[in-house]
Amino acid sequence: MASPGKVSLPVIKRLPKYYRSICAMAAEGREKVSSSELARLMGTTASQVRQDFNCFGGFGQQGIGYRVEVLHAELNRLLFGDGTLLPTILIGAGRLGTAVSSFIARDANGYRLIAAFDIDPALHGRQLAGVPVRPLEELAAFCAKHKPVVAVLCVPRHSAIDLAAMLPGLGIRGVWNFSHYDLSVPYPELTVENVHLGDSLMSLGYRLRNAPKDDEG
Amino acid sequence: MASPGKVSLPVIKRLPKYYRSICAMAAEGREKVSSSELARLMGTTASQVRQDFNCFGGFGQQGIGYRVEVLHAELNRLLFGDGTLLPTILIGAGRLGTAVSSFIARDANGYRLIAAFDIDPALHGRQLAGVPVRPLEELAAFCAKHKPVVAVLCVPRHSAIDLAAMLPGLGIRGVWNFSHYDLSVPYPELTVENVHLGDSLMSLGYRLRNAPKDDEG
Numbered sequence: 001m002a003s004p005g006k007v008s009l010p011v012i013k014r015l016p017k018y019y020r021s022i023c024a025m026a027a028e029g030r031e032k033v034s035s036s037e038l039a040r041l042m043g044t045t046a047s048q049v050r051q052d053f054n055c056f057g058g059f060g061q062q063g064i065g066y067r068v069e070v071l072h073a074e075l076n077r078l079l080f081g082d083g084t085l086l087p088t089i090l091i092g093a094g095r096l097g098t099a100v101s102s103f104i105a106r107d108a109n110g111y112r113l114i115a116a117f118d119i120d121p122a123l124h125g126r127q128l129a130g131v132p133v134r135p136l137e138e139l140a141a142f143c144a145k146h147k148p149v150v151a152v153l154c155v156p157r158h159s160a161i162d163l164a165a166m167l168p169g170l171g172i173r174g175v176w177n178f179s180h181y182d183l184s185v186p187y188p189e190l191t192v193e194n195v196h197l198g199d200s201l202m203s204l205g206y207r208l209r210n211a212p213k214d215d216e217g
Numbered sequence: 218m219a220s221p222g223k224v225s226l227p228v229i230k231r232l233p234k235y236y237r238s239i240c241a242m243a244a245e246g247r248e249k250v251s252s253s254e255l256a257r258l259m260g261t262t263a264s265q266v267r268q269d270f271n272c273f274g275g276f277g278q279q280g281i282g283y284r285v286e287v288l289h290a291e292l293n294r295l296l297f298g299d300g301t302l303l304p305t306i307l308i309g310a311g312r313l314g315t316a317v318s319s320f321i322a323r324d325a326n327g328y329r330l331i332a333a334f335d336i337d338p339a340l341h342g343r344q345l346a347g348v349p350v351r352p353l354e355e356l357a358a359f360c361a362k363h364k365p366v367v368a369v370l371c372v373p374r375h376s377a378i379d380l381a382a383m384l385p386g387l388g389i390r391g392v393w394n395f396s397h398y399d400l401s402v403p404y405p406e407l408t409v410e411n412v413h414l415g416d417s418l419m420s421l422g423y424r425l426r427n428a429p430k431d432d433e434g
Contacts, residue, residue: 007427012420013416013420015423016415016419016420017399017413017416019419020416040402042402043401043402078427079423079426080426081426086422086425095315095316095319096319096320098316099313099315099316100316100414104418109415110418110419149425150425174424174425176418182259184260185257185258191421191424193417193418193424195412196233196234197320197412198233198320199234199237200412201393201410202233202326203229203232203233204391204393205296205328207391207408207410208303208366208390208408209296209297209298210295
């Protein structure tokens with residue numbers, strides 16, 4: 001099997017989508033699926049599906065279709081390992097942080113929220129998805145004791161700049177980044193997944209304003 | 218100038234990041250910037266920056282650096298057109314929808330939220346980022362009268378499947394999609410920007426669990 005460490009980022013980004021499709025098939029009791037059916041569901045080509053799966057050893061004999069049970073187990077192992085949840089903290093407990101915290105807590109995505117932090121004293125002590133909001137001053141001591149490995153950043157850009165410099169030293173290895181600061185550039189030791197909601201809206205706006213559409217008045 | 222309709226999606230996705238860098242420089246009163254400095258800020262190469270800008274006619278003479286004022290004006294025009302805001306509705310006024318609505322209303326990204334809809338009667342009449350939450354049954358009549366062009370979907374997958382079939386007929390051209398339904402595959406006439414928070418978390422988890430890291434215990 002190919003070393004997963006060498007798989008390219010676009011392939012990694014497609015894994016969850018494969019996983020969601022396969023979970024739906026497994027729930028329906030489906031036994032086999034072809035690369036062309038998966039391709040149709042993913043909006044891609046059968047060749048792309050086979051290439052993607054080959055990065056992980058191929059997931060079975062493609063000539064007779066993939067076994068749903070095998071795909072489900074293999075993707076599950078790749079995405080969630082042995083099922084151990086990644087201890088996670090949230091920094092920034094405003095409206096966005098609140099929505100994001102409930103998302104982490106509700107969806108079984110492999111994370112366990114163990115604390116939230118904010119600079120606003122009005123929020124301290126409030127419960128957020130089952131954990132209390134703590135003063136940001138407690139961050140270093142908390143990390144030393146409880147060893148979270150993932151930080152979710154729901155703070156403005158200037159706060160993210162200050163925080164990013166601290167995170168590697170606190171043992172944080174992964175960041176789910178909602179701030180407008182691209183911290184993966186200055187801190188390559190962090191594994192960063194950016195969710196730039198503003199960028200997403202701007203891209204959509206560009207495509208709506210500039211792409212030729214038949215129905216455009 | 219190249220037709221913007223032919224620009225590839227990866228280039229379009231980088232435009233907001235360029236725009237954010239250039240806005241920061243314009244605010245600092247910077248006059249010029251080189252492709253290599255922009256590349257460093259973006260975590261890419263100078264050659265990539267020049268290639269990207271060439272999709273839009275080049276944005277000026279690269280030999281002597283780009284003029285910040287020109288870049289700012291050109292990117293602003295590409296992303297926001299003449300400044301007309303895109304009339305937008307939100308469907309799904311739960312916790313995620315609430316956070317997302319305040320994001321649309323707060324950030325100047327080119328959209329104007331004109332209504333929110335939900336199936337839950339307990340939410341009807343509540344204010345969400347300055348607009349009332351309406352019953353979903355009013356969606357068709359509202360769209361016929363107020364002609365929104367963008368829908369933000371903050372609903373579960375099964376609701377998104379039902380809604381997606383209606384949207385093109387209601388005049389919706391763009392979807393900011395938070396649901397786990399990839400509606401761009403069955404509805405290619407819709408311009409869709411997906412924000413798959415669960416997929417983003419799963420990708421991050423994969424990279425943390427599988428990528429070789431020096432500090433991995």
